[in-house]
Amino acid sequence: MQNDVTALNNHFDAFLEHCGDLLIYVDLKFKIVMINSTAEVILNMSKNEVIGQNLFEICKCNQMELSFTEEDLERSKKLKSEFVDGYIIYSQGQRRVMLWKQIFVNNQQKSYGYFLIFGKDVSLLENSKKKDSILTSACLNNVIIENLPEYIYWKDLSFTYCGCNKHVSDYLGLSSPKDIVGRTDRDFGWPEDRVETLYKIDKKIIETGIPSIVEDIIPRPDKSERIMLSSKTPLRDDNNNIIGIVGVSVDITAEKEAERLRLEVELNKTKLHEQEKFRKNANQVAHDIRSPLTSLAIIAESCKHIPEADRITLRKIAASIGDIANNLSTRYKPDDPQTHTAGQIVQLIPVSLALSEILSEKKYQYKHSSVKFVYFCEKDANFAFIKVEPIEFKRMISNLVNNAVEAFEGKTCKVDLELKLDDKFVEIIIKDNGKGIPKDILDKIMCNIPVTSGKKDGSGIGLTQVCDTLQRNHGKLSIDSKIGKGAKITLAFPKVETPVWIAEKIKLNKGDTIVVLDDDESIHHAWEARLEPYKSDLKLKHFTSGKGTIDFINASVAKDKIFLLSDFELINQDLNGLQVIEQTSMYESSILVTSHYADQSVHNLAIRVGIKILPKQLASEVPIEIEENRSVSGDFKKVGLVIIDDNELLVDSLVDFFQNKDVVVDAYYKPKNFLDRLSQYAKDTKICMDNDFNDCMTGVELAKQLYESGYTQLYLFSGKDFGKDEIPDYLKVITKGDLVGISKLV
Template structure:
């Protein structure tokens, strides 16, 4: 036993102090002699161990020394020791009660480990961590980092705020499922984390949505980077993102504004086209009629009335018709303006009342054309959601069926029936004529006399483009088919579907 004791006293690197039960030093190790720069042990022996401590730690040390006697040992006590230069160092002490081999009595054996450097390193580390947290807390971006299981290891204040955890340290140990995000968002975040870590490849500028703690639905521009240890192994993921919600809203607002002004520009060009083409056409016809009238008026005075009365009547009719065409054009443009400005109200209307009123108007054409119109329906009453423009639609379709027809007898059949489409109830109207028909390549174009569309389509004013706009304002549909499939020249079928009103 003496050999072990002597080996410790002579060679143990930490300080060893042996005292009696009163705390009086009776032996020290060679490492103690070197640390305190004394010539021999006798210079320190006989002094109290408390004399080695600064004054503020002595009372606590005295109390703990009593506990050593009672409990046989006491561990991990830190005191400030005074060295030979008058400076103090931190000493971690472990003390126990042992028998004094020389005197056959008990003694206190204390090992002192200088931990000043460890404390300094720990303090520096804490200061470094504090500075790091201070830096990332003052960065405007949102920052977080996770381990291999996507468990949060830390974040900055901005991220803690939107995550609803208060302080950054409260994020530690949590997963995305524990935070305020939607379930779908949490799953998406997890999948992106896995992708970055498993492929060991960063993902930059991933646009994500995030429901934040204050209820805000945010748009994020996110970067995720794999984290590596000293062996270059992936140990986690670092994420940073910028809130681009205002930018996204501004872009959408700008796109909406651009669309609005683009439509306004196209609308202006559309109206310009209507007036430059159609009004010019009307004025040219009136001018031609007027020139012809002047020829008649300047011809032989004796013959001009008696012999050419019929020609003059025709000229007068031509001028009147062109004036009426101009009036209809202006009326159509006004209607289109109402539709585009959403100034029309949709309401429940009796379909038969509207159709009969249109048929009465068309009856005036029977004096000029031989027209036979039949209406076929199994229903006694039908109601639709529409407005007063529905009458204009019917009249437009019926007039086209009469005008574009080379037969001696103009045959028009109108079928009405109920139809369901996409779980909604409609009234379908089929206007079937025996006219010249419409080629397949023009079946869609006839509805396109509108903004920046094909200007080669002949016809006056808005026509079927206006009809289509009105039908769409009802959430209805319109299209054209051949009366006999595959034979366009045998006539046309114009099909309308208008939402049914109960």
């Protein structure tokens, strides 16, 4: 405080000594900080005698009486500052008539303040006109206002500037304070929304008489900006009528920047510290689980007598733990520049199946706890896909479910897992009835700072991994939490198109024989129950042997009325389901029903031969459509040409071109949409396709699938020059732009 006093002395010394009026500065305990020479004369005391002494105690000791008290000074903190009539009575009974004004001056940090006591000896003045002249004296306006470090300005009732100090005129690029007179806020080139905001603030002050304090960013003529703390208060006349507004602004730009940098440094220090703890925990976890993981993997591979459902579950658990261990050990190696990058391949995953697997693991994990898990999937979301890093995605959901379970205190825990779908996003919702997430924890989560959600032994790995995974996989996070009620976490991922190899529906004809091939008897019972509503239209045949299935289908005289639902993995047999389909040529009339839907090699094999895959877990959800059986060729659509190209403008132009020639054309922008309707077209239909689709198959691959299904009129519509061995003999190439070749198609 002593430094502040010294600075204040230096600041005001120039005018204090030359002002003809009494000026006294006292602190909050009414101890005199400084006085000018006029005050020395009026008080009949020197500076050395009074500085540091209580003003009222000095007056009492010297038998002097002031017309104001300590309470009057305290009231000046809250009331507007006005001149009031008063006096000084000396010990000899001499009386001076004074005009007093007490001003409370508060520093920016509000840790201390001062009272400025201004006194004008008006003993010789005889009328109010002379008093009014004192109110506008040069001492008050030109000395005090001009020497204060704040930006001071005042306006009339029409919000027109009537004056300011030099700080304001310099800031606004004016030659002198006089140049502001007659201007309004619109005259400084400020944005209209800023001008409108200032108008509303000023208008409210005039109407209510209530001061306003706002933090404001004020533009300068050179386009730079400064942050100001602006205080505006009504300006009143002697009759207490509002006649304008006085504004005082303090530049706090440096303080704001310093605070921002301080918070940033603290945040970075916290993040570095927590990330180091995170890395150590991750490496320790990876190290500790490798030994039991080895034993689990051996059991999963060697126990062939275990039922298929249990084998699959055991295998997935072992693989999941192994993935986590490997990811931790590689991702968080010390001093590794790749420490904070996942390095995983983004893949398409069926969300409903991924969530079901995680929930199965959680039910087993918490089977001895009073935890109730509820899973709800919207009907349309069963076949929803998203693009994510599969391992990290599962870890993320697992961490969130763990947090939900660990959030309840002394009551039955209920965790809801929901999957919803709209036009653009797939939403995963995790709700619990736990204690909720405090606001400070929520703020840390959004800043990607490792937190433990209040868990006793938490490391912060879980929530940090959630934020990292969402950021890398274009996901969005929202949290709705109520203390004592629970939390609702919503993850939103961009929806992607269902891949061509997925069977979103089973399309059958009346009179078809459905052949079910699976080595697990329970699957046969499941299909019987699933097809029960259609038993009057369909026949059902069961096989556990791949060889027996091949013999039955190939010996059938009505092979075109057979539809095959085949498992992929046939235990202790030389064949798998894909080989059975190939050896019976049931490409168009079969679906691979398997738990190996996530195996990329199975995807590739299925796409290569044009077979769709139905995950076993969705067999109870897949829609089944029964159509009238087409027995004659006349039941097929009669079209001159089918065009498949993802360039919509080109396709529409070709359709118009052929329609002008009276040719019926069916157009598709995606191979998947065409394949879903393939059975509508006769085998001799002319089919023209692009080669480059934004999908997982090329035109050449599509043509191979069609050819193996019996279609012979196949054309590749491309602008690429193909090599000699790139195009099979059954596929003819037409160059884009070759109108003659295009015309010859029909």
